[in-house]
Amino acid sequence: MRKTFIDKVLILKVIIFMACLHCRTGIAADDLSTIISPALFKNHSAIMLIIDPESGDIVQANDAAALFYGFNVSELEKKSIQQINIFTNEQVAQERAAARTEGRNYFVFKHRLASGDMRTVSVYSTPFNVNGKTQLLSVIHDISSQRSLEKELWRYQENLEELIRIQIGEIEKKQSDQLLLAIISIALLCVLLLILSVLATRLRRAKRAAQQDSSKLQAIFDSIDDLLIFAEPNQRISAANKKAQQILTAKMPLFGRFMYEFEVSQTLSSDAINEHEYKGAEGNFWGEYTCTKVVDNDARHLGSIHFIHDISERIATRRQQRLASTVFATTNEGVFVSNGKNEIIMVNRAFINITGYSQDDALGKTPSLLNSGRHNSEFFKAMYLQLNTQGQWEGEIWNRRKDGCIYPCWLSIAVVFDDKKNIEMFVAILNDISLRKENEQEMWLQTNLDTLTGLPNRQHFYNKVDQQMLHAQAEQKRLAICFIDLDRFKSVNDTLGHATGDLLLLEASKRIKACMSSGNLVARLGGDEFSLLLTNINTVNQIEHIALKVLNALNSPFVIAEHEVFVSGSMGITLYPDDGLERKILIRNADSAMYKAKEKGRNCFEFFTPGMHEQAQARSQLEGALHKALSNNEFTIHYQPIISIDGERLGCEALLRWYNPELGHVSPADFIPICEELGLIVPIGAWVLREACQQASNWCCKLDGNFFITVNFSSVQFVRQNVSELVKECLAETGLAAECLSLEITETVLADSSDTTLKQLQAIRAQGVGLAIDDFGTGYSSLSYLKRFPLTKLKIDREFIKELPDNTEDCALVSAIISMANNLKLKVIAEGVETQEQEDFLRNLNCDYIQGFLYSKGLPNDEFELFLEANSSHIKI
Numbered sequence: 023m024r025k026t027f028i029d030k031v032l033i034l035k036v037i038i039f040m041a042c043l044h045c046r047t048g049i050a051a052d053d054l055s056t057i058i059s060p061a062l063f064k065n066h067s068a069i070m071l072i073i074d075p076e077s078g079d080i081v082q083a084n085d086a087a088a089l090f091y092g093f094n095v096s097e098l099e100k101k102s103i104q105q106i107n108i109f110t111n112e113q114v115a116q117e118r119a120a121a122r123t124e125g126r127n128y129f130v131f132k133h134r135l136a137s138g139d140m141r142t143v144s145v146y147s148t149p150f151n152v153n154g155k156t157q158l159l160s161v162i163h164d165i166s167s168q169r170s171l172e173k174e175l176w177r178y179q180e181n182l183e184e185l186i187r188i189q190i191g192e193i194e195k196k197q198s199d200q201l202l203l204a205i206i207s208i209a210l211l212c213v214l215l216l217i218l219s220v221l222a223t224r225l226r227r228a229k230r231a232a233q234q235d236s237s238k239l240q241a242i243f244d245s246i247d248d249l250l251i252f253a254e255p256n257q258r259i260s261a262a263n264k265k266a267q268q269i270l271t272a273k274m275p276l277f278g279r280f281m282y283e284f285e286v287s288q289t290l291s292s293d294a295i296n297e298h299e300y301k302g303a304e305g306n307f308w309g310e311y312t313c314t315k316v317v318d319n320d321a322r323h324l325g326s327i328h329f330i331h332d333i334s335e336r337i338a339t340r341r342q343q344r345l346a347s348t349v350f351a352t353t354n355e356g357v358f359v360s361n362g363k364n365e366i367i368m369v370n371r372a373f374i375n376i377t378g379y380s381q382d383d384a385l386g387k388t389p390s391l392l393n394s395g396r397h398n399s400e401f402f403k404a405m406y407l408q409l410n411t412q413g414q415w416e417g418e419i420w421n422r423r424k425d426g427c428i429y430p431c432w433l434s435i436a437v438v439f440d441d442k443k444n445i446e447m448f449v450a451i452l453n454d455i456s457l458r459k460e461n462e463q464e465m466w467l468q469t470n471l472d473t474l475t476g477l478p479n480r481q482h483f484y485n486k487v488d489q490q491m492l493h494a495q496a497e498q499k500r501l502a503i504c505f506i507d508l509d510r511f512k513s514v515n516d517t518l519g520h521a522t523g524d525l526l527l528l529e530a531s532k533r534i535k536a537c538m539s540s541g542n543l544v545a546r547l548g549g550d551e552f553s554l555l556l557t558n559i560n561t562v563n564q565i566e567h568i569a570l571k572v573l574n575a576l577n578s579p580f581v582i583a584e585h586e587v588f589v590s591g592s593m594g595i596t597l598y599p600d601d602g603l604e605r606k607i608l609i610r611n612a613d614s615a616m617y618k619a620k621e622k623g624r625n626c627f628e629f630f631t632p633g634m635h636e637q638a639q640a641r642s643q644l645e646g647a648l649h650k651a652l653s654n655n656e657f658t659i660h661y662q663p664i665i666s667i668d669g670e671r672l673g674c675e676a677l678l679r680w681y682n683p684e685l686g687h688v689s690p691a692d693f694i695p696i697c698e699e700l701g702l703i704v705p706i707g708a709w710v711l712r713e714a715c716q717q718a719s720n721w722c723c724k725l726d727g728n729f730f731i732t733v734n735f736s737s738v739q740f741v742r743q744n745v746s747e748l749v750k751e752c753l754a755e756t757g758l759a760a761e762c763l764s765l766e767i768t769e770t771v772l773a774d775s776s777d778t779t780l781k782q783l784q785a786i787r788a789q790g791v792g793l794a795i796d797d798f799g800t801g802y803s804s805l806s807y808l809k810r811f812p813l814t815k816l817k818i819d820r821e822f823i824k825e826l827p828d829n830t831e832d833c834a835l836v837s838a839i840i841s842m843a844n845n846l847k848l849k850v851i852a853e854g855v856e857t858q859e860q861e862d863f864l865r866n867l868n869c870d871y872i873q874g875f876l877y878s879k880g881l882p883n884d885e886f887e888l889f890l891e892a893n894s895s896h897i898k899i
Contacts, residue, residue, distance in 0.1 A: 487555060534554075
């Protein structure tokens with residue numbers, strides 16, 4: 023029994039394992055050799071037959087079967103099982119019914135041997151499929167001796183019972199023999215008990231052996247590094263090996279759960295029907311799945327054996343391979359692989375696109391195919407030395423395309439070594455950086471050069487200053503930094519347009535650069551500001567020579583777009599290390615010296631002095647306060663009377679005054695030019711016009727319209743806004759009559775005038791507003807202005823009035839101006855009149871209006887009200 027059980031279990035395991043292997047690999051089976059090793063089948067000590075269940079023919083038999091039945095193998099394979107089994111069909115059916123009733127998994131038949139002897143056998147049969155055809159593998163065990171022993175036991179028992187019966191009968195007959203019979207009976211019972219004990223001991227040993235075999239079999243199952251699960255027909259798990267327990271549930275119970283609880287997806291793809299995704303205790307995993315049905319001899323489904331091989335690493339590797347293949351094919355970087363001999367064996371499409379070489383052109387060639395000739399042999403020796411020692415190299419390299427074009431690229435090479443540390447292949451990635459190089463160059467130009475003139479910009483100039491300062495410090499030499507600002511460039515830019523201004527800047531940069539020797543640097547800092555960096559300076563005379571050369575070049579007329587333009591330059595100069603050791607200080611010094619040159623009349627240069635820094639700080643403070651003055655209501659308007667010489671009309675000039683809590687009273691001569699430079703004159707001038715018009719409207723009402731007011735306008739206002747529209751709006755808002763308002767403009771407005779300015783002046787005059795030219799005779803006076811522009815008044819500057827009537831030249835000039843104005847029907851206003859003698863002289867020349875301290879200084883609003891009340895009675899209305 024023990025040997026029979028072991029043989030049965032081992033054979034069934036072989037069938038299960040080989041059937042799983044068959045289903046998993048999908049190999050076609052032509053005979054038993056594809057399912058089980060022929061040697062194992064042939065030489066196994068167990069009696070094995072393979073039987074066709076439909077015909078009963080013996081398909082195959084092993085040597086143990088031939089030995090047992092007394093036939094050779096070929097004779098057995100020609101017989102059918104019915105020729106060996108002496109049971110009839112009815113007896114076979116009865117045996118199967120008895121097996122089911124007794125719960126046996128084997129059948130007991132009687133087989134006839136070649137010698138004619140009959141043997142009682144137990145038959146264990148397992149179905150399997152070969153090429154779609156079901157066959158039975160039968161394992162046969164001879165139990166004749168066991169049966170004989172059982173019969174002997176029964177015979178002994180029957181004899182014993184018969185003896186007891188006879189003895190009892192004899193005891194009944196012969197009371198004297200009762201004791202003897204009892205002793206015999208006890209003896210026989212002892213013998214029987216002894217025999218039964220021996221049989222029980224044998225059965226216990228067989229059970230222990232079976233348990234040991236079962237443990238060994240379980241150990242074999244647990245040693246399998248795959249998941250082995252037995253599930254009932256309803257998919258409930260009833261048995262599993264340790265691997266399945268660990269992977270699926272870890273320490274949680276597995277038995278009693280269902281297989282479908284662990285399935286996530288059925289298949290990975292249509293080409294991998296046996297690949298399933300499962301839910302494990304530590305996360306999902308992929309497994310190669312095989313299922314084998316288990317049936318009994320009556321073909322009843324007992325369950326299924328599920329064999330799952332973990333293929334998560336295979337799936338991950340497959341995905342990585344697909345990803346790598348996709349990246350290799352689609353990346354924009356060229357990739358080529360060469361073998362240990364450095365022969366190219368693989369290229370991608372980007373390599374073809376970048377180099378122009380097709381796959382056929384490149385395969386089998388060495389990377390020297392791309393050699394541009396720009397790198398010497400030492401470069402490549404160093405490259406391959408690093409590859410051999412460090413296993414990688416990357417850097418910028420110049421290659422040649424198939425069409426001969428040389429281009430820069432970034433090359434990265436990695437070495438793949440085999441197990442013996444020999445070079446197996448090189449993997450190279452090249453990236454065409456031509457566009458990046460162009461962009462870097464473009465960015466460098468944009469970052470370091472001025473886009474208009476092509477000169478170094480502020481940042482590049484500062485970098486050069488820092489470099490030259492270090493060099494000068496080491497060589498103990500001097501440097502000079504010069505700031506140049508173009509005088510009157512703003513007027514040209516505003517009147518002739520920005521395009522003309524750009525052309526002027528371009529031409530000015532050329533002239534400045536032409537004055538420089540090699541080693542010196544010209545830069546444009548922005549707007550109309552240029553800078554010079556003069557190196558190798560030994561004497562101040564060298565600097566002065568260069569400065570005069572540059573200023574003379576800028577002072578020459580510029581012909582820009584058919585316009586003759588006149589500008590000049592104001593230059594500030596500072597020295598290193600005399601004036602400072604830091605670039606920031608030197609730049610500030612040059613800027614301060616440049617503003618000093620402007621204050622001295624422009625078209626000149628100034629060397630930095632310590633006092634200039636204080637002036638620059640004061641100007642910076644003034645500029646900061648000016649930006650907030652209007653919003654802080656720091657401006658006021660004073661009114662200086664203007665009285666006609668005949669006493670018939672009274673007017674005034676609106677004068678802007680500024681008081682700052684920190685700076686105190688600031689002179690208009692100090693802040694008006696700065697307002698013009700900063701553009702603040704536009705909002706401030708508009709505020710002055712509105713305030714003056716509103717106040718004049720009130721005074722006109724008191725004097726029945728016999729009053730006028732004059733308001734000063736800058737050339738900047740005419741360029742940056744439509745003054746005619748502003749005047750129109752203010753007159754409409756305040757209700758002031760147009761004939762009661764005059765605008766005072768300087769000769770700069772007329773000198774810088776464009777067609778736009780002329781049209782504005784004509785529109786203002788068309789509204790009925792008067793136009794007066796201020797400070798006539800001190801600036802760019804031209805008689806053509808009096809003819810071209812629609813003026814109504816001339817205002818003689820105080821410089822010509824202050825020495826009247828003692829200075830004969832001033833008397834002649836004033837007389838000529840008044841005479842000319844009268845002939846041109848222009849009214850004349852003399853400003854700065856302080857004495858009665860001056861008034862009498864002007865009265866004799868028929869000057870129309872007098873303005874000056876003789877009558878009053880500029881008065882605040884309330885004081886001017888009192889002046890009007892005191893003098894309005896003397897005015898003829």
